[in-house]
Amino acid sequence: KNQVEQSPQSLIILEGKNCTLQCNYTVSPFSNLRWYKQDTGRGPVSLTIMTFSENTKSNGRYTATLDADTKQSSLHITASQLSDSASYICVVSTLSGGSYIPTFGRGTSLIVHP
Amino acid sequence: DAGVIQSPRHEVTEMGQEVTLRCKPISGHNSLFWYRQTMMRGLELLIYFNNNVPIDDSGMPEDRFSAKMPNASFSTLKIQPSEPRDSAVYFCASSSEGQGGLNTEAFFGQGTRLTVV
Numbered sequence: 001k002n003q004v005e006q007s008p009q010s011l012i013i014l015e016g017k018n019c020t021l022q023c024n025y026t027v028s029p030f031s032n033l034r035w036y037k038q039d040t041g042r043g044p045v046s047l048t049i050m051t052f053s054e055n056t057k058s059n060g061r062y063t064a065t066l067d068a069d070t071k072q073s074s075l076h077i078t079a080s081q082l083s084d085s086a087s088y089i090c091v092v093s094t095l096s097g098g099s100y101i102p103t104f105g106r107g108t109s110l111i112v113h114p
Numbered sequence: 115d116a117g118v119i120q121s122p123r124h125e126v127t128e129m130g131q132e133v134t135l136r137c138k139p140i141s142g143h144n145s146l147f148w149y150r151q152t153m154m155r156g157l158e159l160l161i162y163f164n165n166n167v168p169i170d171d172s173g174m175p176e177d178r179f180s181a182k183m184p185n186a187s188f189s190t191l192k193i194q195p196s197e198p199r200d201s202a203v204y205f206c207a208s209s210s211e212g213q214g215g216l217n218t219e220a221f222f223g224q225g226t227r228l229t230v231v
Contacts, residue, residue: 043222
């Protein structure tokens with residue numbers, strides 16, 4: 001069964017600090033991996049996307065890594081800001097029967113304190 | 115473009131009533147997804163359409179749930195009869211098919227918060 005596991009479940013950090021969120025998956029065959037940010041009461045917004053051949057991708061203060069061999073990804077946030085408080089969701093997609101099927105992790109809830 | 119538009123934003127209904135959620139995808143996108151999000155289970159894919167055709171509805175919890183996409187610019191998710199355990203936020207997302215048949219980024223609507231009492 002395709003699964004995406006994220007850790008930690010929740011994280012509290014001080015403004016200005018760095019943090020790293022983890023994502024392990026068993027989705028096969030692998031198509032791509034996305035990290036989404038979901039603010040409270042809003043829909044998820046894509047931060048990064050990586051295919052099999054990519055092992056790192058940056059978007060401002062967000063840097064995602066991918067190890068396709070160990071089926072692990074991380075999202076590193078540098079110099080956190082209060083606006084980074086949100087849920088971060090890892091999504092791994094597979095091609096099945098010619099269709100694109102995403103499997104969502106349950107997310108890491110990040111709280112940034114002043 | 116206004117993005118993916120969902121309506122209503124909030125819905126409160128009594129158990130047993132029919133509920134219809136609506137979604138207008140981004141113009142030009144040919145894939146549409148319906149998701150349900152709860153604290154316990156996170157985001158769950160319910161059904162996925164490609165070119166208005168349902169491709170995978172294995173995530174639809176039971177026969178009380180049905181979804182339609184009569185044209186490229188409109189989709190509905192219907193629950194009949196609704197039950198308290200259906201209370202959740204329902205998201206609609208759309209994307210377009212990029213190179214190699216891989217979908218590009220999925221853009222999400224604001225969601226419909228459904229409460230069944």
